[in-house]
Amino acid sequence: MMVERDSSATEQARGEDPEARRKATPGVPTGIEGLDFILDGGIPAGQPTLLRGGPGSGKTAIALTFFCYGLGQGEPSVLATFDESPEALTRHAEALGFPLRQYLDQGQGRILDMRPDRSELIAGEALELTALLARIGHALDALGANRLVLDAIDGMDESFRLDNSLRAELTRVFEWIRERDTTTLITSGEETDFSRRYGLEEYIADCVILLKQELKQRRMTRLLRILKRRGGGHGTNEFPFLLDQEGVFLSPVTGTRLEARPSSERHSTGIAGLDTMLGGGGPYRGSALMLSGQSGTGKTTFAAAFADAACRAGDQVLYLSFEEATEELLRNQRSVGLELSEHLEPHGSGRLVFEPLLAVELGWEEHLLRVMRAVQSQQPAVVVLDPASALGDPSEDQQGKEMLLRLFYMLKRQGVTVLATELLPDYSGGVSTMDVSSIIDVWIKLIRAEDDGNLHRLLNLVKARGLPTSDEIQEFYLTADGVRITEPSRKGRQY
Amino acid sequence: MSEQPVLRLYIAGRTPAADRAIRNLEELLKDAYGDEASYDLEVVDILERPQLAEDERILATPVVIKKLPPPVRRVVGDLSEREKVLVGLDLQDS
Numbered sequence: 348m349m350v351e352r353d354s355s356a357t358e359q360a361r362g363e364d365p366e367a368r369r370k371a372t373p374g375v376p377t378g379i380e381g382l383d384f385i386l387d388g389g390i391p392a393g394q395p396t397l398l399r400g401g402p403g404s405g406k407t408a409i410a411l412t413f414f415c416y417g418l419g420q421g422e423p424s425v426l427a428t429f430d431e432s433p434e435a436l437t438r439h440a441e442a443l444g445f446p447l448r449q450y451l452d453q454g455q456g457r458i459l460d461m462r463p464d465r466s467e468l469i470a471g472e473a474l475e476l477t478a479l480l481a482r483i484g485h486a487l488d489a490l491g492a493n494r495l496v497l498d499a500i501d502g503m504d505e506s507f508r509l510d511n512s513l514r515a516e517l518t519r520v521f522e523w524i525r526e527r528d529t530t531t532l533i534t535s536g537e538e539t540d541f542s543r544r545y546g547l548e549e550y551i552a553d554c555v556i557l558l559k560q561e562l563k564q565r566r567m568t569r570l571l572r573i574l575k576r577r578g579g580g581h582g583t584n585e586f587p588f589l590l591d592q593e594g595v596f597l598s599p600v601t602g603t604r605l606e607a608r609p610s611s612e613r614h615s616t617g618i619a620g621l622d623t624m625l626g627g628g629g630p631y632r633g634s635a636l637m638l639s640g641q642s643g644t645g646k647t648t649f650a651a652a653f654a655d656a657a658c659r660a661g662d663q664v665l666y667l668s669f670e671e672a673t674e675e676l677l678r679n680q681r682s683v684g685l686e687l688s689e690h691l692e693p694h695g696s697g698r699l700v701f702e703p704l705l706a707v708e709l710g711w712e713e714h715l716l717r718v719m720r721a722v723q724s725q726q727p728a729v730v731v732l733d734p735a736s737a738l739g740d741p742s743e744d745q746q747g748k749e750m751l752l753r754l755f756y757m758l759k760r761q762g763v764t765v766l767a768t769e770l771l772p773d774y775s776g777g778v779s780t781m782d783v784s785s786i787i788d789v790w791i792k793l794i795r796a797e798d799d800g801n802l803h804r805l806l807n808l809v810k811a812r813g814l815p816t817s818d819e820i821q822e823f824y825l826t827a828d829g830v831r832i833t834e835p836s837r838k839g840r841q842y
Numbered sequence: 843m844s845e846q847p848v849l850r851l852y853i854a855g856r857t858p859a860a861d862r863a864i865r866n867l868e869e870l871l872k873d874a875y876g877d878e879a880s881y882d883l884e885v886v887d888i889l890e891r892p893q894l895a896e897d898e899r900i901l902a903t904p905v906v907i908k909k910l911p912p913p914v915r916r917v918v919g920d921l922s923e924r925e926k927v928l929v930g931l932d933l934q935d936s
Contacts, residue, residue, distance in 0.1 A: 468930035477854035485892035
């Protein structure tokens with residue numbers, strides 16, 4: 348019988364050094380790239396993993412992603428629900444973009460309704476959960492499935508609250524999962540303290556993932572943390588993640604290794620004088636550029652000229668605008684002779700993708716995660732962040748700076764050229780507040796100077812790694828034909 | 843007989859609890875209805891027929907389901923608490 352223990356096989360497996368056995372445990376991908384990364388490949392194969400979080404923390408979305416990812420890979424999978432109806436779960440999965448109904452109709456996957464019957468009366472002791480195992484086992488066998496989700500297992504508490512044998516029975520369920528060698532994701536809520544009361548975390552589960560929501564600076568952030576992972580490494584940090592109609596997104600952690608091969612190819616900046624200052628060819632492909640300047644110095648015009656030149660060279664550009672809407676930016680750049688619409692769909696080449704991210708209610712993490720997700724899905728050669736300083740004031744938020752560094756690292760690792768503009772507040776005295784200079788290859792400062800009733804715009808190439816650079820401050824003009832750079836009108840001025 | 847009650851007792855293997863539930867239920871029905879011919883009781887081992895456990899959405903065993911007369915009633919456990927079983931199944935005690 349499927350629910351009986353094959354004790355000889357178990358003994359044999361237990362006979363080995365259990366730690367050695369677990370060390371070899373490979374990970375089964377959940378379909379959430381960032382999560383699989385921090386879990387060293389995924390949740391432990393053939394073992395139970397507990398995913399714990401309060402209401403709305405995203406545990407069912409993650410469980411559904413695991414379930415549907417398996418189905419999408421042609422892996423038969425079973426989900427047993429203890430709380431929501433199978434129909435509600437199917438709709439939830441569809442809202443996340445998975446064709447779950449289709450998978451179910453094709454017989455690849457099965458949802459078992461394990462919701463307790465509220466009218467059921469308990470008379471006497473000695474409840475056994477063998478029936479539950481028999482049902483799950485039957486479904487797994489029928490499909491040949493090896494991927495299992497038990498969603499909201501704490502729902503069981505309601506039906507068997509009075510029974511003190513539940514702990515022993517639950518232990519048996521977990522043991523059974525291990526013996527069947529079924530990779531299982533079990534979700535549990537926080538309200539009833541279920542997982543702690545029954546010792547699921549401390550003793551029974553091989554891997555424990557905690558989800559929570561935190562209010563930071565009046566913004567809600569979703570966080571994920573790996574509490575435990577037997578037989579595998581795991582990060583110990585809290586990782587912010589996104590959960591919306593595009594699914595669950597956790598930023599892949601890049602660490603400090605830079606993997607992109609340095610390129611000797613150059614990008615034109617779209618401004619002849621600036622290319623000349625950078626040794627004639629413009630910046631290297633895959634480098635990080637920052638343009639800092641006070642308001643009105645023309646940062647966006649430089650960024651737009653660069654995006655235009657890259658599109659003309661045949662590169663895909665993702666332009667993330669944090670302050671201007673698309674139409675606004677197109678109109679403003681027309682005044683300096685740039686027609687960006689020819690690179691935009693539906694009438695243009697489609698090389699330029701413009702994404703205004705104006706929502707001020709988004710927190711740092713959410714902003715950056717959205718950027719990372721857009722980069723991953725569009726695979727651009729060039730990313731423009733205009734202005735990156737809109738992502739938050741890093742002087743007040745250490746985590747913001749770290750996230751921005753992480754974004755730069757991620758882009759560099761993938762060999763993406765990134766151009767970030769930085770708005771220097773007037774009180775800054777022209778000093779950068781972003782403090783990301785260690786990762787910046789080319790740093791250009793734009794300066795506004797007034798004298799004798801005239802406004803001068805000046806350009807200072809502060810840093811350009813690996814490029815022959817001009818060390819003179821140049822003057823530039825914003826003309827109807829774009830940016831024109833000239834020798835400064837007066838020498839010897841102090842800026 | 844139209845009033846003849848139809849009951850299914852689902853067990854998962856011959857466990858001590860299953861044996862107690864069978865014994866308790868048979869005694870109770872015998873007391874309530876007299877001889878075995880006046881009620882319809884079938885014991886189903888879901889280890890042999892797991893699809894039935896799925897169809898009936900059974901979570902825990904032993905569980906007795908009274909199919910007829912309506913309404914359908916379910917009582918789970920070893921059925922040692924006689925009064926609770928009678929109330930739960932909506933059967934009259936004679």
